[in-house]
Amino acid sequence: DTGVSQNPRHKITKRGQNVTFRCDPISEHNRLYWYRQTLGQGPEFLTYFQNEAQLEKSRLLSDRFSAERPKGSFSTLEIQRTEQGDSAMYLCASSSIRKNTEAFFGQGTRLTVV
Amino acid sequence: DAKTTQPNSMESNEEEPVHLPCNHSTISGTDYIHWYRQLPSQGPEYVIHGLTSNVNNRMASLAIAEDRKSSTLILHRATLRDAAVYYCISYSNSGYALNFGKGTSLLVTP
Numbered sequence: 670d671t672g673v674s675q676n677p678r679h680k681i682t683k684r685g686q687n688v689t690f691r692c693d694p695i696s697e698h699n700r701l702y703w704y705r706q707t708l709g710q711g712p713e714f715l716t717y718f719q720n721e722a723q724l725e726k727s728r729l730l731s732d733r734f735s736a737e738r739p740k741g742s743f744s745t746l747e748i749q750r751t752e753q754g755d756s757a758m759y760l761c762a763s764s765s766i767r768k769n770t771e772a773f774f775g776q777g778t779r780l781t782v783v
Numbered sequence: 784d785a786k787t788t789q790p791n792s793m794e795s796n797e798e799e800p801v802h803l804p805c806n807h808s809t810i811s812g813t814d815y816i817h818w819y820r821q822l823p824s825q826g827p828e829y830v831i832h833g834l835t836s837n838v839n840n841r842m843a844s845l846a847i848a849e850d851r852k853s854s855t856l857i858l859h860r861a862t863l864r865d866a867a868v869y870y871c872i873s874y875s876n877s878g879y880a881l882n883f884g885k886g887t888s889l890l891v892t893p
Contacts, residue, residue, distance in 0.1 A: 673826075700879075702879075702880065702881075704883075709885075710885060711868075711870055711883030711884050711885050711886050712827065712883045713883070714875070714880040714881070714882070714883075717879040717880055719879075724877075724879060725877055725879045725880060727880075760826050760827075762826070762827075768878070769815045769817075769832060769834075769874075771817075771829035771832070772819075772829065772881060773828075773829070774826030774827045774828065775826050776824075776825055776826050777826050
């Protein structure tokens with residue numbers, strides 16, 4: 670198993686453009702999370718999937734953000750009409766369904782909005 | 784959501800033990816304490832977690848106070864590769880999300 674994979678690793682986009690990130694979790698993991706991290710801060714929770722169901726969304730997830738996990742496998746996070754404030758590292762993590770188990774994080778996608 | 788409090792930064796000499804404290808006075812009786820660390824330019828990685836009793840694994844030890852209001856992550860012999868931000872965290876009230884704070888930035892000097 671190669672762990673959690675995120676693509677692309679880096680993305681530079683112009684303000685107002687749409688971007689989409691992909692996360693491939695560890696294959697047997699039911700739980701998938703998206704986090705956002707800005708410089709000097711810890712990761713902030715965005716949203717959580719259990720299989721294909723999106724069970725929790727943070728208030729940070731404005732209506733310009735949408736996440737999907739079709740068929741409970743990979744997930745995508747789309748940001749529409751990007752703003753400079755969206756510049757951050759977007760992290761994906763996955764874990765098994767068992768409670769209090771460890772989460773495995775990907776290396777993240779670094780988004781820069783110019 | 785349970786709130787955790789950690790020092791912003793700590794410094795240690797290489798090959799010395801490091802004790803990283805965390806206060807979590809509002810944690811509920813059934814919430815585990817998790818520790819993750821984040822090396823530069825990488826995603827967080829799991830270190831250890833526990834509920835009431837002390838826990839050991841190949842990376843570290845976790846000492847949990849009897850009243851569960853605080854815990855200490857112990858690195859027995861710090862190496863330069865242990866320089867990272869260490870997060871003491873618990874799950875949100877929903878039970879789904881790990882709540883990260885700012886963590887403790889550990890500097891290890893030769």
